[in-house]
Each structure stands twice: as C-alpha cells, then as structure tokens.
Amino acid sequence: MASSTPSVTPIPGPAQSLAEPGSRRWLTAETKLWRALLCGLGSGALWGTVLASMLAGYEQRLLPMPWNLLLFGFLGFAFVSAGDGILTLLWKIVGFVLRRLKWERPYHLLLAIPQNQIGRLLAVGLFLYGRHLFPETIFNNVGLPPSTQLVIWPIAVSGALVNVARMPVRGQRGRLVLLGTALLLNSLAVGWLLYRGTDDYLARAELTPVTAVTPLTLENPGLPGPYSVNSLTYGSGTDKQRDEFRAEATLTTPTVDGTAIYPGFGGLGETVANWFWGFDFSQLPLNGRVWYPEGNGPFPLVLIVHGNHSMAHFSDPGYAYLGEHLASRGMIAVSVDENFLNGYMLADAGGAEMPLRGWLLLKHLQQWRTWNETPENRFYGQVDLSRVALIGHSRGGEAVTHAALLNTRPYPPVTRVADSDEFGFGIRGVVGIAPSDGQFKPNGRPLILQDTSYLMLVGGHDADTHTAMAIPTYNRVRFADNPDAFAAVAYLYRANHGQFNTIWADRDYGLMDSTLLNRQAYLSSEEQQQTARVIITAFLEAVLNEQDGYRQLFHAPHTAAAWLPDDLLVTTYKDASFLAVDTSTRGGQSKNVTLTGAIATATDFATWKRERLLLRDGESSQGNLALHLIWEAGAEPMYSLKLPPETMREWALTGQDDLTFALTSASDEPLPLEVMVELETAVNTTVRLPLSQFGAIHPPLPAHILKADWIEPVLGFDKINVQTPYERVLQTYVLPLSAFQTVDAAFQPEQITAVRFLFVGEQGGAVYLDEIGFVKQ
Template sequence: MTMLQSFSRLRAFLSSLRLPPRAWTGAAWGVGLTAALLWGALTWAGLAPAGGLTFALFWLSGLAFGAAFGGLILLLGWLLRRLPPRYGWAALGALPLLASAYLALPLAYGLLALLGGLLLTVSLLGAALASLLRPGLTPQQRRTAIVMLIISLTALLGGGAFLLDDGYSIQPPVNAAALSVQHVAPLTLPDPSLPGKYPVRTLTYGSGSDHRPEYGAQAALLTAPVDGSQLLEGWSAIRRAWWGFGPDSLPLNARVWLPDGEGAFPLILIAHGNHPMEDSSENGYNYLAELLASRGFIVASIDENFLNLSLAADFGMFAPLKDENDARAWLILEHLRQWRDWSVTPGNPFYGRVNLDGIGLVGHSRGGEAVAIAAAFNRLPCHPENAALRFDYQFNIRAVAALAPVDGQFLPGERPLPLSDVNYLVLHGAHDMDVVSFGGLRQYNRLQFLDGKPWFKASLYIYGANHGQFNRAWGQRDMLGPARQLFNLGGLLPAAQQEQIAKAFVSAFMEAALHDQSDYRALFRDPRAARAWLPETIYLSQYQDSSAIRLAAFEEDIDLETASLPGASLHGENLTLWREQVVPLRWGDSHNSAVYLGWDTASAPGLPQFSLTLPADSLPLLPHSTLTFSLAAADESPLPEEKDPPPNLPAPLDLTLELADRAGQTARLPLSHFSLLQPPLRVSLGKADWMSALPLSEPIFQTFEFRLSDFSAQNPRFNPSQLSEIHFRFDRSPAGVVILDNVGFRP
C-alpha cells in the first residue's frame, strides 16, 4: 500500500467520525443545561433567603453573562478567521516578541496602548508600501495607499519622537521640611562625603581561571571555589559555557579598595543587584568604595554577575535561575570566611589589616535584600529551609545598608525575613522605575532590637532618585531594551547628585556604626542639619534606636483604644476617620500597621483630636528626653463617602501637640516647630499619567522629634517627669488625613 493510499484511507476514516449537525445541537443543549443547573444551584444556595425574584434575576443575569462571554470569544475567533492567514500568523507571532521588548509592568496601560498602536501603524505601513511597489493599482487604490503611508509615517515619526525623548521636566512639589529649615542648626561634623586622610590602593582577588583578566591572570590573590549547588536551580548549559563553571564551583571574586596606612580597618562588602550577567555590575560602586577606603575602611565589591539574568543563558527569561537571592547572601558570607582566613594568615596583603570586630555590608537592588539575608544567616546553625546545609559563620556584622532593595525574593519557610540587633540603613528613590515601591521599608519595619545594645535604624526616601543611578554601570534607565523609553527621565536628579546623597548617607552610617562616631546619627534624625552636604530635594527620613520607649506602635491587636505600653489608652474626638490598618505601598504593603486619622472642620463640629493617656506609673523622662513619632500624609479624602483621592494636593499640614502632666499643667507646640507635614508625593513614572496602573503615591513616613525641654519653655510649670497625656490637636489645617505610627520617647 502506497503512502498516498494510506493517507486517503485515514482521511476517509476521520470523515466517517464527523457528527451530524443535530448531534452538535444536542451537545450544545447538554452543556448549556448543565451550566444553567449548576449555576442555579449555586445562586439558590446563596440567594434563597432573599426570595424567588432576587434568585431569578441573579440566575438570569448569570446566564446572560455566560452567553455574552461565549459570543465574544466566537466574535474574536471570527475576526481572526477573517484575517488573511499570512498576516494573522505574523501579527500573532509578533505580539509576544513586541510585548517582551516593551515589557514594563509598572506602565501596563502604556504597554497595551503602545502594542496596539505599533501593530496598527506598522501594518498600515507594510500594506501601503506593498501596494505602492506593485504595478496595476487603480487611482482609488493608489490614493488609499498614499493616505495609509502618510498616516503610518506620521504615527511612526510622532511615536518615535515621543519614545526617544527623555521626557519632560517636572515642577517639584512643595518641600514642607524646607519651609522651616531656618530652625535647624547645621551639623558641625566633618562632611562624610569628602575623601578622608588615607591614600587608596586597589587590587582584585579571584579564581585565577576566570575569562575576565582581573579575576584571572591579573588577580593579586587566588581563591578556591565554593559549592553552591544546594542553593541554585536552573543553571543552564549556556550559563555554564559562558562562565566555564557550574553551581558546584562558584568563584570568590572581588575588587578591593584598601587604605594605605597603618592599623586594622573595618571591612565593608558591597553586593550588586540583578542586571545582565554579561556586564560587570560590581564596577559601578567605585565612587562609594573609594570614598569609604579613604576614610579608613577596607572595601570589597564582590562579583556575583554569574547569578544575574541573561537573555541567552535564561532562554529569553523563560528559564532563569530559580530563587537565587539566598545564594547571593550565602556567597557574601563565604567571602567573609575568606577574609577571616586572610586576616590571620601571614604572607598576604590583608594579614593583620582587617578589623573583623566591625563588619559592614552594602547592597543594591537584589543585593540590598541579600545583605539582610546574609546578616540573618550569619547567626543561624543551618539554612532555614535545608538543615543539611550547615552554617558556622558568626561574624560581627554591625552595619547593613541597602540601596533601593527588593524584599521578598527570598521567604524562609514562606515567611518574611526576620532580622534583629544590627544597625540598618535603607535608601530609596521616589522615581525608582524598577523597584517601584519602597520595598526596603518592609525590612526596616521588621527589624527589632532585642539584646539591649545601642543599635539604630534609618530610612530615607529621596525625591528624584531612581534605581540605576546608585550604580554607575547601570545609569539612569532602570529597564532593559525599548521598554525603558516609556519612562519619564525628566524628573530625575542628575547622577552626580544621587551619588552625592549615597556617599553622604552611607559614609555617615558606616562612621556611626563601625567607627563609633555616634554624632553622625543626627544626620538620620533630620537630614536638614546636613543641608550643606546634600543636593536640594525632598528627603523623608525615619529613625529609631534601641533606647526608645514605645508607647503606641499599633501592631498588637485590633482594639483601637489600646496602646503598646501596658496601661496606656487611646482616644479620639470629632474625627471623620479613625482606623488602624496595614499601610499599603504602590506594590504590596509595608509590613507595618498604623492609625489613620481624618478630620474636616466643615463637616464635623468640635475640635478634632487624638489622645494617648499614659498609665499612672511615671516614665523615666527628663527635660532632655525627646518625644518621637512617625507621621505621613494619606492620599485620600477625610470624608469616608469619598473613595477617590482629592484631585488637588493639600498644602503642607500643621497641627498642635499638647502635653499634660498629672497636675493639669499643659504645654503646646505646633508640628511646624519641627517641620510641616509633607503632602503625598505623586510621581508619574511614565511619560503620561495614564500609562501606569499603579497609584501615583505611597505613604512615606517622616520621623518628628520634640525635646520635652521645648515644651517646658512654653510653660515652666509643666513637669515632663509627670507626663500623663499626649494630644494631637488638628486645629491648624481645616481638613486632612494623616497616618500616625511609633509614638514614643528617646530618654
């Protein structure tokens, strides 16, 4: 039997299996009646108590929706069948490629509009050119083709100009803190962003076999590879071919900046984030490393590029490395193990030069989460998800700084990473187009001080800062490929200014944490005190330390009238809003609860206020003690019935703080005695507001501090040691919504 005869018989057999139209009608009735009965059972179970009419209306509405949905699918199929197969094939095949090229999830609406417009435009252009290049067109056809050509070229030129332009400049919002900067005494400390007294030497260490010379033949010190195979999945053959090794032999490579002077210096490791693995991301922090080395720190920027993404090695991102952030953290600790060996082994440049009693970690992006994971792993006996992977590190990590970090890439046991008893700093830009929410706030909020030692933590939100400009190798565009053209770069700080901010804050943080220069903590309590060191922009900072007496953190329960301090209570009067909730971010939430307080004097009579009553036992307060709390302006209406944010931002808010002692003496200060409250920072990441599906703003707290002696100056008879009540009186702004958190004292 020939192949043709076999094919003919197969076709005849398949044709014999075709059902007559009547059978398909019966099948349709079977499917439809089954769906109607099951939908009816569900609606009857839920709506029977509401009566037969309600049930019938809801049941029929569901049937109508199902019919409309099926009809829409059929219509889409009919439209696709109407397309010429060649064009339909090309358009549908191009769609995932174009979507990948312009994949910008924060700008989902812009992405959809661009894809639709681009497909239509290039379809018109191709149709016009193909028509005009063939002879025999009628005059009408030629005119139509010319019109299509003009429309498509105009759209391409206009769209291209829109995409290639960096964007538009933005009028900066009012800087509330700057309105009262005259009350803030400038710091008299040396500027931490200026080079120190030490000349700096550089070298590299590495495997000696790396294809990059600095970690291969030119490496000053050779290191043995480490086995990370228990931490990594998805190491492709292309990744192995590119690097020349697999997860079982990961190299310890780094660039080192070494102070040229006598003594043992604290060690700081810098961990980069996720970027194309073919780039050298660790080189982008030389501006920071050289500064720190000149100020008496040994700095190593470690190479973890082999853990980064790659369009080739990850098969177009369809098969990336899986959950590699704990491997990044583990590698940091393996580098520290190598440094510990060098510090006690004669015959190498680091013998006797490393002070391992003071170790700092700096991480950016995924590296920002990795340094927190490393600090947590450092104290564990084994990996939290694999007891077979034993740890024996126990380094004295005293400082962790995170630049625009991610959070939640690694969830030990599907839980957020806990962290305690370490100094912590996190910086984030309001214009971050990669990590679009202040994710580092989650780790900041989860960090606890438990051992009684003098730890502190600080956060800084920087208006105009983006993701990539913390790394010189990454630059101002936070996305890869054509997608980055959708973002507006016109509102960004110049790269040099963003680097200046990073240098000032990271250097001051390390001076305070590792050189015991505790006076630099004042920078984190109020950045305005360092305005001579910093570019002019909006800074929203938070600060807490282990000495704080916590009165109300709004985390303990769901009772609106209880506080954190046993015996303390909360009360509200004449408020339009009073609720506690987890504070949301643009993407996800902040892992932190706070109280929302709204007022509108036009709709609610009486003085709106929120009060905290202290227990009878006196707190250990002195005149130099400081009342602290965190406050943020909520981007919502104070009227519960109005669900949308107000169209226009309010002016900076003010209110009155009133303290009362047990003798009934009171003292008052306006919030503006420290600073007015910054209105929400609405930031459009795209070149048009409508392009983003995310909120324009997210609640960002600012820590406020009031010395009790300032209240005593208002009323000398007021006795801070007998404090009994704290009142937040909303009497200086007619309406608003604030979010209050972490009310307490610093002795």
C-alpha cells in the same frame, strides 16, 4: 473533445518591480490595494522585528559587540521567517489538496493571498504577545518587550504605505503624501520613545517647612576623607568573561560549590549560562573589586553586592563611586561579583537563589579572614572583622539580610554546607539599596533582623521594585541584646532604582522598556549617587566608627540639607532606647493603647481608627499598623494620650530625653496643615510647641512611574502594579524635652501626664500617626 484548463497567471510578490528605466524602476506590478497593503505590512513587520530584536538584545551581550546585535537581529529574522515558511508550507499542502479535488475557485483564491506575509504577521504577533497568550511557556523568556511594539508597528505600517506608493496607479503627489506620512509616523514613534516624560506633577515644597534649622556640625559624610585610595581585584581565575578576575587579578581565591543550596537554572538556560561563564554552580568563583585606604589598619570591611540584572551586563563595576568614597574615609570596600547568579533571557531563578547569594558573601568574608591572618598577604592585620557592614542593591539588598542571619543562625538549605559556628563575623550593619523582600522565606517565614543596625535607602520613582517593598524588613527589625543598634528608612522622592549603580543608570527595565518610564522626574545620576554617599556613609560612620551624631540625619533630615540635593527626603528611625506609648501594635479598637494604663481620646475627627498601612500597590502590607485620623473642614481635632503616673515615675524622664513619634499625610491633596504638640504635667503646667520647630511636614508625594496612562492597557506593560501614586512613608520626629523646658522653666519632664496632638487644617485633612513614645538617653 479535450477539456480546457484555465491558465493561471502568477501574481508578482512585493519584491517584483516593473523593469522600467529611470524614476519608475522602483514601482511594483501590484494593482490590488489590499495586496499592496498586506505585502508592505508583512515586510515592514519583518524588518521592524529585526531592529527591535537587536535593541532588545543590547544588554544580553552573549557575544562581543557588534556580533551580539547581529545575533539577536538574526534570531528575530529567523523567528519571523519561520512563520513565513510554516504558513507557505501549509498553503502548499492545502493547494495540493484543492487541486487534487479539482476545486479550482478556492485554489485560485488561495493563490491570490500572499501567505508569506500573513505568516510573517502571525509570527510577529506571537513574538510580541506570546507571553500573554501562552503564559508559563518559553515565550516568557524569548518574547520581545512591550516597548518594541512602538518600533515594529510604525515600521510595519510605513512598509504598507511605501508599498502602496510604489503602485503604478499612484500619482506623484499621492506618492509624496504616502512617503511623507510613513516618515512622519516613524519620526513620531522615535520622538515619543526618546521623550523623557514630565515632572509638572511633582511635589516641590513641604506642607509646613521647618522654622528653626540648626545644621549638623559634623563633617559632611559625602565629601572624600583623608586617605589615599588603592584598588585591586581578586578572583578564582575560572571566569572566561572577566579578565579582571582571571589574568589581571592580584589575589587568587578558591572556587566554592553552591549546588547543595541552589543547583542551577536547569534546562537550556543553564546550558547556555555554563557555556558563557565557563563554569557551573559547583565551581562558583569568589571575585571582587577592592578599594582600600593607604595607611596602617585595621580598617572596617564593607562588602557591596549588586542585585539581579542581565548576567552579561556586568553590575559590579557600578559601585566604584561608592567604594572609592568609603575607602577615602578609612574603610576597605569590596564590590562583590555575583553576576553568574543573575538571570537573562533564557533563565531567572526568581529569588530561589537568595540563600546562595547570602552564603557567597560569607565565603568572601572567610577569605578576608584568611588574608588577615596570613603574614605574607598585603592585608595581613589590616582588616577589623569585628566591624563589618554589608550593602546590597535590589535583590542583593535582600541577600545581605540573609547573610546577616546566616552569619549566626544558618537555615536550610544552607545547613547542608555550613555549621552553626562556621562564620560568626562582626556584622554590625546592613544596608539595603532599593531592596526586595520576601523572595525567599526560610522555613516559610519572613526574615527578622535582630540586634544588627539596618538602613533601607529607596527611591520614590523606583520602577523596578515599584514600591518601597522592604519597609516590612525595617518594621521587623528587633533590638534585644544590642543597645547600640538602630534602624532607619531613607525615602528619596525623585530617585529611581538604577542610578544607584552607574551601569544600570536610569534604565530600570533595560534599554527598550525604560523608554516607557517617566524619567524626566528623576534626579540626575550625580545627585542620586551623591545622596547615596551621604546617607550610606553617615550610617556606616555611626555603626562602624561609633559617630552617633550622624544618627540625627535619620530623624531630622533638614539638619543635613546642605549635604543633599534639592529633593524631598523622608526618614523613619527607631532604636533600642525607645519607650513605647502608642504604636498601634495591639491593633483592634482605636482605644487600644500600647502602654498599659494609658488612655487615648480623639476629639472632632470624622474618622479615628487603627489600620494596616499598605504599599502603593494597594495589596502589600508595610508590616505595620498606624492610627488613621481624618477631619472635616472647620474642625478642631485633637488626639490625646493620658499617661499612667506610675510608669512615668519609673521612666524618670529628664530634659536630656526626647518625645518621638512618626507622621505622614494620608491625603491625596497638599492641603495646608500645621501640627501643635502639647505636653502637660501633674502640676497642670502645659507647654504647646509647633511641630515645624522640629521638622517639616511632608506633602503627599505622587510618583508617575510611566510616561502615559495608556501604556499598560494598550501595550500590555504589566510590570508595574500600583493602585495609587502615593507611597505613605512615615516621617519620624524627635522633640527634645529640653525645648519644652525652655518655654516654661516650671515644666518638669518626670511629671508628664498627657501628650496631645492638635491639627490645624481649616480645609480638613488626614494623617497617619504612629510610634508615639519617648527616647531615654
């Protein structure tokens, strides 16, 4: 008798519909709820991934639009379809084995499972979470950003809901509910991604406002200057992506070989980058955008260089607002193109290329020296190479510090291609805009800038560096042989990382992940760029044109309030004229005072100690120690320094000199605070003045970088490492000794024997106090 084999009826997939006319045509033949959910989920995840890949690839721009979007959409489709195909093949192999073994029941169970949808879901999971599951693999570069989960999973769930609605067992009302839920889910996801966040936590007012404001009488450095501005581009002509540096370039430059400093990305990343640009690191171009004043020079030269960003989303045009402004004020400004050193989805040097970034800037300066010495060139005799400044943004902000050091003291690996006396330009100033620090350490040591003026401009809502990470660069600046050099920090509370560049804008993490950032708190792009004009130009006027009056902006920012947007600005300042009394450099015990012979006394404090100042990640040092003072409610705390008479006689202070110190709140709450500063002389003349007469006392400045606390644990967004929303940035105060003389004519600065700080805060309080000393004019 012949054995009978049960017939197997194929189960229709999610794409198969009943061939019924009219409104029922879109219904599926699926009757099992779990299969309908799974099939819809897989199909939705596929198309959600296609859309997410297109959005994530927007700034990669390896091809012209819209082909670039289609390319990344196809790559997303191919990746998910590969999971579909691999699991389908595995299913066929397992099914073949089961049939050969005549295991009919497992075989039928296998057929009932929609393996293609499971394969899709596994592939989507790998695409999203591969960098966490398999760190240090290709998934670090090709995975989707965390924010795309809010695109993919709502579409996937909507696919499941729609597929259930298509089941023939559903009534019309049930279908409408399911379809409405799918629409609502996607609307909520899109709405939340477009939602910019909140600003209700922002500190809006000073703890103690300044009571006597004497505005700077100098010209507003943020206004255009008297010069008409011309512009041009120069380039090596090898960049197939940039016509402005090739066919449209006014001046032609040679290429340079950087492989001895950094050979390239290596692997597939380097191959794609070389195809994209049309050259490798042995033929790096010298490309730049120039804005220059009409008139007879010579003019100072300012180079501006961008940082790391998607290499195909060109960064150099983003400083046109600053270049045009500087040129109108009599400076030649150049936005240097180093996009070919930037990373992208397949490669990133991670800072190893930093010496190459700095060396390339010096090669640009060499080219300018050649033009300045060539009679036939339009810039012949127009450039003052003894007055040079370098401005860098982000990774470029660290690169300009490298360039300033390489200018006089080349270090390995740059010594392979540069002699010690090859450069020697008159680099007087370095500006770091939201700069990085320590991504490359020559000989394993941090950079120390000496006898070159330095400015760090950084935003309190910077999501890219997420801390004021280059404050250690400021603290390492030294003055030895240049009495005119100074250094400053300008901490702009509501500024972000990207709006200092018009291309980067408010997207500190690209198009998609920036939707997770709390951008409602930001200054507008125009406000942030105008602040950059004011602060950077004031610095350059002081450094390049010896307009020293602009230095006051960096220790008394309230005097420039009319030039700046409505935001809290914290400034730290130091120069070569500082006479240190108590700077916590000796560390250790609280009574260890910098000035030999000085004696410190603290009264009525709950805590009195010298400690390392940390950045808001809770781990990284600011490269500085400060005095941490805490007092309880109802206390009358006072910190006093008794000064050695012999030193004070040697210093011979006069009414032209100043008392200076730095202070910031160490509290998490904006507790009321007043500080009184008291000076006593050898003849017992005592004068006490409120600090608010000389500057405002800033409140704690919280910054909520992300829109919600759940983003990091739920979406795995681990790019921002902060342990506290507060960055403790010291505010420098300068108190003219003449102000104490005005109160009491018997006060003689050369007889000062004691400095006292009295803290009036009835609810208690906490501060960091540092850099106490005098400024000798």
